[in-house]
Amino acid sequence: MRPLLSGIRVIDLTTVVLGPYATLMLADLGAEVIKVESPAGEICRDIDASRHAGMGPLFLNLNRNKKSVMLDLKQAEDRAALLRLVAGADVFVHNMRPGAIRKLGLDYATLAALNARLVYCAAWGFGEAGPYGNLQAYDDVVQAASGLAALNAQDGVPRYMPTIIADKVTGLFAANAILAALLKRAASGAGQFIEVPMLECLASFVLVEHLSGATFDPPLAPPGYVRMLAPERRPHRAKDGYIAILPYMTAHWVRFFRHIGREDLALDETVLDPQKRSHAIGRLYAVIAEAAPAKSRAEWFAELKALEIPCMPVNSLEDLLGNEHLNAVGMFARVEHPSEGRLVSVDFPVRFSKAQPLADRPAPSLGQDNAEVLGKPEKETPHPAPRATGAQEEEDKLI
DSSP states (O other), X not given: OOTTSTTOEEXXXXXXXXXXXXXXXXXXXXXXXXXXXXXXXXGGGGSSOOSSTTOOHXXXXXXXXXXXXXXXXXXXXXXXXXXXXXXXXXXXXXXXXXXXXXXXXXXXXXXXXXXXXXXXXXXXXXXXXXXXXXXXXXHHHHHHHTTHHHHTOBTTBOOOOSSOHHHHHHHHHHHHHHHHHHHHHHHHSOOEEEEEEHHHHHHHHHHHHHTGGGGSSSXXXXXXXXXXXXXXXXXXXXXXXXXXXXXXXXHHHHHHHHHTTOHXXXXXXXXXXXXXXXXXXXXXXXXXXXXXXXXXXXXXXXXXXXXXXXXXXXXXXXXXHHXXXXXXXXXXXXXXXXXXXXXXXXXXXXXXXXXXXXXOOOOOOTTTTHHHHHSSOOOSOSSXXXXXXXXXXXXXXXX
């Protein structure tokens, strides 16, 4: 934890990945994040293998440095407790659909009447003003709608990225927007409503480079960044596995072709002119692919590092945990969790010169912080019971 946001209190009604990832950024920066959960517990508690019910790895990874309060918002007493928290909070974040949050009576107009300084962030699937405004949205759906699944096609078949990218990208947008609104509030004294829609966030993320020729009106070329779309743009097979070899600047290409004995290409106008090179990129990548099997990954890495040509072995997920660089910079920590025992934790990756890190707070059990936050004891069951059909239906309303 980096204590830059000390004194900022965040009321977090988010579930799954998008919202919890956004509030994790705030918690890792020192904000007091109060995670409000139903008696069933949020759905990510039960995803993937775990040592104890309700404490799965996805939940543990997304909810460090947070406090858990268990409230049944259908009960008047618990709803009143939430409103008291909101009245003294700086930020309120949820990822329910517009209709669901209004039904709960927790829309912006209602909460702003209690706290005019409140920064209210609604992170949902689609902008409310559009025709998709009240539809459910999950990562795969947004990858499909944003063009990302089509971009990731293999043999003409669209494929989802094997990471929860729509949620995480939108979560980063949300955290950034909240920080900007807090900065504005420091000057104006007033809070505001923030809408952070998944489709719009991921579409803007994809189109940074892929708007390409369609940036101009009329278009100079179809959308799609040529280098990204070249079929030959892929890791290359070395003697003992795969490696990324990426000459990028003109000087990189010249040095690489000279290194492999292709002086003809090092002097070729197609290589020396960046625009011509971009249109011939597939052919140039094919030359790398032909040369790569002659050497091991270690040989390529050593030689190209010396030539200052970008190059990295292709790591598996297991390789990351033992990676020399990530371990040297302290990316992974072994921590003791009070109920889950020894865990591997991935550290917040940003470093600040004037914010020395403090020890992280382990992800909480359900309702663990009721007494501290609400002044009443933790509920009897520290972990959620098996999710009933009705509880699942409630989860389905959220996003």
